[in-house]
Every structure is written in C-alpha cells, then in structure tokens.
Amino acid sequence: MQTGTSITDAELFQQIKGGRHDLIDELYRQHRAPFLRYATQQLYANEEDAVDCFQETVIVFYKNVVSGRLTDLSCSIRTYLFAVGKRLVYKRNQDRRREAPTEVDDDRQYAEELDLSIFQRMDDDHLRSQLQTAIGQLGETCRQILMLFYYHRYPIESVQTTLEFSSPGAVRIKKMRCLDQLKQLFTRH
Amino acid sequence: MERREENQHIIDQYLLGQLSREDIADFLDRCSQDEELAQQLADTKQAMQAIEVAGDQQLLDRLQQLERSLASEETASMTMTAPAPVTEVAVPQTEAKVVEMRPMRRWLSIAATVLLVIAAGYFLLRPTSFSNQDLFAEAFAPYPNTELLDRGSADERQAAYFAYQSGDYEQAYNLLAALPADPGNSFFAAQAALESGQIEAAIERLAPLAADRSFVLREEAEWSLALAYLQLDRLDEARPLLMAISRERGHEHQGDATTLLTRIR
Numbered sequence: 001m002q003t004g005t006s007i008t009d010a011e012l013f014q015q016i017k018g019g020r021h022d023l024i025d026e027l028y029r030q031h032r033a034p035f036l037r038y039a040t041q042q043l044y045a046n047e048e049d050a051v052d053c054f055q056e057t058v059i060v061f062y063k064n065v066v067s068g069r070l071t072d073l074s075c076s077i078r079t080y081l082f083a084v085g086k087r088l089v090y091k092r093n094q095d096r097r098r099e100a101p102t103e104v105d106d107d108r109q110y111a112e113e114l115d116l117s118i119f120q121r122m123d124d125d126h127l128r129s130q131l132q133t134a135i136g137q138l139g140e141t142c143r144q145i146l147m148l149f150y151y152h153r154y155p156i157e158s159v160q161t162t163l164e165f166s167s168p169g170a171v172r173i174k175k176m177r178c179l180d181q182l183k184q185l186f187t188r189h
Numbered sequence: 190m191e192r193r194e195e196n197q198h199i200i201d202q203y204l205l206g207q208l209s210r211e212d213i214a215d216f217l218d219r220c221s222q223d224e225e226l227a228q229q230l231a232d233t234k235q236a237m238q239a240i241e242v243a244g245d246q247q248l249l250d251r252l253q254q255l256e257r258s259l260a261s262e263e264t265a266s267m268t269m270t271a272p273a274p275v276t277e278v279a280v281p282q283t284e285a286k287v288v289e290m291r292p293m294r295r296w297l298s299i300a301a302t303v304l305l306v307i308a309a310g311y312f313l314l315r316p317t318s319f320s321n322q323d324l325f326a327e328a329f330a331p332y333p334n335t336e337l338l339d340r341g342s343a344d345e346r347q348a349a350y351f352a353y354q355s356g357d358y359e360q361a362y363n364l365l366a367a368l369p370a371d372p373g374n375s376f377f378a379a380q381a382a383l384e385s386g387q388i389e390a391a392i393e394r395l396a397p398l399a400a401d402r403s404f405v406l407r408e409e410a411e412w413s414l415a416l417a418y419l420q421l422d423r424l425d426e427a428r429p430l431l432m433a434i435s436r437e438r439g440h441e442h443q444g445d446a447t448t449l450l451t452r453i454r
Binding site: 024067075076149179186 | 205253371441
C-alpha cells in the first residue's frame with residue numbers, strides 16, 4: 001500500500017523485516033504528524049503523551065515485524081500504528097485518570113490487552129537498572145553480537161557479514177562466550 | 190562444550206519462536222529431565238530480558254533524538270511564519286462584590302432547584318423504548334480514517350479515502366469497494382457501507398474480518414458486525430456476538446457491549 005511518499009508500505013515492511021532497523025526513522029517521520037493530530041484531537045492525549053505513545057508504538061511495530069508476529073501487512077502501516085497507538089493512549093489516559101473510569105473500564109486491563117511483553121516494560125526499576133548495568137559492562141563486540149542476534153533477530157550469517165567475522169562458526173563461539181560473560185555479570189550483581 | 194553449544198542452539202530456537210509445536214514439546218520434556226539444560230534455559234531467558242531492555246532503550250533513544258530534531262524544525266518554521274507579537278494590554282483587576290441573598294430569594298431558589306430535580310428525574314427515569322435501529326444509530330460511529338490522512342496524488346485509493354474522510358460515505362463505499370479487497374480496504378468499505386445504510390454489504394465484509402485474529406482492527410470489525418446485525422433486527426446473531434465481546438477481557442468494546450446487551454429488547 002502506498003503511503004503517499006517515496007517508499008511504499010510494502011517496501012518499508014520488507015526492508016525492516018530484512019534487518020534495516022534504521023528505517024524506523026523513516027516510519028517515524030512518515031506517520032508522526034498525523035498520529036499526533038489524531039491522538040491529541042480525537043483521543044484527548046496531551047502533546048507529551050502523544051509523542052511518548054507514538055515512540056512506543058513504532059517500537060512495538062518494529063518488534064512485531066522482526067519477531068515474525070506480524071508476517072503480512074493486512075492494512076496500511078498507518079492503520080496498524082494507529083490501532084496500537086490508540087490503545088497505548090487509552091492506557092496512558094487511564095493512568096493519568098483524565099477520563100473518569102466507568103465500572104466496566106475499571107475491569108479493563110490494558111496491560112493484558114496489549115501483550116506488553118512486546119515492549120519490555122519493567123515496573124521494577126531496580127531490576128531494570130541491574131540488567132542495563134550488566135549489558136553496559138560487556139565489551140562493544142559482545143554487545144553488538146547479542147543485540148543483533150537476540151534483539152534485531154539477525155541470522156548468524158548476517159551477524160557474520162555485519163560484524164565481519166571469518167565464519168558463522170566464529171560468530172557462534174563468540175556469541176556463546178558473550179552470553180556466558182553476561183550470565184556471570186548477573187551473578188556478580 | 191559441544192553439548193552446551195548444541196543446547197544453546199535449541200534454546201535460542203525455542204526462545205526466538207523458531208521451533209515447531211512438536212519440537213517445543215520435546216524440548217520442554219527434555220528440560221524437565223535435564224537440570225543443566227533447564228538452568229541454561231533460565232540463564233538465557235534472563236540474558237534475553239537484559240538484551241531486550243537495552244534494545245528497547247536504544248531504539249527509544251534513537252526516536253527521542255529524532256523527535257527533538259523534528260520538533261526543533263517545526264519550531265523554527267513556526268517562528269519564521271509567526272505574526273508580530275501583540276503587546277499585552279493590562280486589564281484592571283476588580284474585586285468581586287459579595288451580596289448576601291435575601292431570605293425570600295433563598296426560598297425561591299430552593300424551590301426552583303427542587304422543581305428542576307423532579308423534572309430531570311421524570312425525564313431520566315421515565316420508561317423509554319429504543320428500537321434496535323435507535324441503538325445502532327447511537328452506538329455506531331465510523332472508524333476514523335487512518336489509512337490516508339494527507340492529501341496526495343489523485344489516484345483511486347486517495348480519492349476513496351478522501352471521500353471517506355470528507356464524510357461522503359456513499360461515494361466512499363463505491364470507491365473503496367472497487368479497490369483491491371485487502372482487509373484494510375475491506376474494513377473501511379464496511380464502515381462506509383454501515384454509515385450509508387448498506388448494512389448487508391457491510392456484514393458481508395465484516396464477517397471474515399471479525400474472525401481473523403491476526404487483523405489489527407479485528408475487535409472494531411467484531412463490534413461493527415454486532416451493530417450491523419442489530420440494525421437489521423438479527424438478534425440471534427447480534428446477541429451471541431455482543432456476549433462474546435463483553436466476555437473478552439480487554440476487548441476494545443467490552444464495556445460498550447455489556448451496556449448494549451442490557452438495552453436490547
């Protein structure tokens with residue numbers, strides 16, 4: 001589907017799926033202004049919440065694409081982003097108690113509705129900072145390997161080409177060592 | 190070492206969702222019997238959690254940086270086109286004068302309030318009867334156009350969504366129905382059909398969308414479908430669908446469906 005600019009939705013989708021995570025910038029630019037208008041005018045979000053929710057939405061979209069949860073585009077990327085973003089805004093509105101919740105609204109669990117495992121939300125700040133500290137103590141190559149393989153879901157061969165390793169086997173061995181290092185860092189903290 | 194590597198390979202496949210159902214069952218079975226493997230799985234899960242937190246943060250930092258640059262571009266362009274500032278005019282502040290109400294006026298105002306409450310109570314509590322068509326009209330609102338919000342080239346798709354956005358639903362339906370029947374177009378065609386009174390056509394399009402759990406607007410489609418049945422007095426189909434929606438925890442229209450069920454005759 002065409003979004004009205006130089007790159008079509010289908011192209012953007014395929015390229016992000018193929019590892020071009022830098023293209024989330026393009027995605028962000030294309031849909032930011034309409035989403036902010038929609039969120040502030042129709043969903044009663046304030047500007048700051050609208051921006052935050054849109055950023056989360058783009059990350060959710062990205063992770064759904066690379067993890068294979070979203071295999072085909074059944075509507076435009078914009079419709080997808082708006083549908084996800086709308087729920088995040090509702091949740092944010094509810095958190096801020098801007099809307100007086102009805103009896104039924106009280107029962108609604110937006111967190112469950114959204115499968116927030118997609119966007120790693122951690123209420124435990126201590127755990128979050130521990131995990132971040134551990135990752136921060138890894139060497140640059142280790143961080144890159146683990147990030148490309150586990151987060152961006154690159155196949156081993158693509159990690160090899162991106163980081164210029166001699167063979168896929170070399171990447172596997174290095175990845176294993178990096179993982180061990182990370183596990184040791186957890187036990188230290 | 191070789192065994193650990195092999196184990197790591199299958200653990201990765203499991204955690205990245207690359208195993209078939211059968212392989213998952215085998216793997217979990219192995220984990221229940223092999224303590225070392227189970228520990229390796231737990232450690233990898235924790236590592237992946239850390240990687241995910243760091244990855245999310247990295248993307249968020251990237252988008253926040255982009256946002257700052259886009260926001261400052263916007264501010265710069267607004268400054269260039271902003272009109273000259275208007276000099277503020279000082280408005281003299283006067284203190285409000287408090288006047289005490291006389292007893293007669295107070296009684297009159299109490300009486301007026303009581304009358305108002307009785308009148309409001311009568312209108313609110315009097316038995317009302319709504320037809321299913323009234324309930325449809327009250328509950329249905331076409332989903333906002335999220336496909337195209339910018340005016341662009343005048344191709345068929347643009348024209349269809351432009352008609353939708355302009356509120357010309359009859360024209361929008363005709364144009365949307367002529368587009369390739371992907372779920373997105375089909376959903377908006379159904380919305381336009383509902384709004385322009387072509388209920389049967391809307392049902393035809395909504396039924397498969399409401400059953401497609403991978404469709405991002407599935408819940409909206411389900412709600413619209415229930416309303417469409419209601420509009421046609423097809424209560425045998427509307428009721429079970431509304432009940433299913435009202436039971437689905439977190440459904441976007443769970444509350445609406447619950448309320449509507451109490452009002453259907």
